[in-house]
Amino acid sequence: MLKKLFPVLLVFSILFGCAKEKENQQQSLQNFNITKTSTKETADANLNQSVAKQAVQRISKKREIKDVVAVNTKKKLLLAYQVKHLQRFRMKQIEKNIQKELEKIFPHHDVVISSDLKLFWKTEELRRKLNKDGIDEKEVNKQIKKLEKLSNELT
Secondary structure: OHHHHHHHHHHHHHHHHHOOHHHHHHHHOOOOOOOOOOOOOOOOHHHOOHHHHHHHHHHHOOOOEEEEEEEEOOOEEEEEEEEOHHHHHHHHHHHHHHHHHHHHHOOOOEEEEEOOHHHHHHHHHHHHHHHHHOOOHHHHHHHHHHHHHHHHHHO
8 A cells, every 4th residue: 555655645745845846946036048238339338247247157066056047237236046955954054155255356345245135136126227327327336225225134
C-alpha cells in the first residue's frame, strides 16, 4: 500500500510545488532587461548610467542573487537586489559583502543597497522613468534620498 501511495504523493507535490513558479517570476521582474540604458540624444550627459550598469553586471553574477536593478547619479548609487529563496538565511552576510564590494569598486559614490522587495520595485520604476523620460539629476537625487529614507525605516 505504501509503495503505491508514495509515487502518487511525489507526483502531486511536484505539480503543486511548480504551480507558483510563474507568479514568482512576475514578482521578481526577471523577464525585464535590467541593463538597458537610455540612448536618447536629449538625455543629460551627467546621468550616464554606466556605473549602475557595471554594478548590476557585477552583482548579478553572484550565485545567491536572483535579480538586481540599479540607478546612479554623479555621487550616489542605489542598488536593489533579490536573494534566492534558500540563501535568505545568509541575508546579512550577503548584504555586507555586496556593500563592501561596491564601495571598493566605486569609492567616489555613496552606495545605498537594499534587499527589500518594495525598494526593488521603486528602483525599477525610477530606472524606467530615467530611461523613458530622461529626468534630470536633481529629480533623481530627490527620489534616491526618498528611497534611502524608506530603506532606513524598513531596517
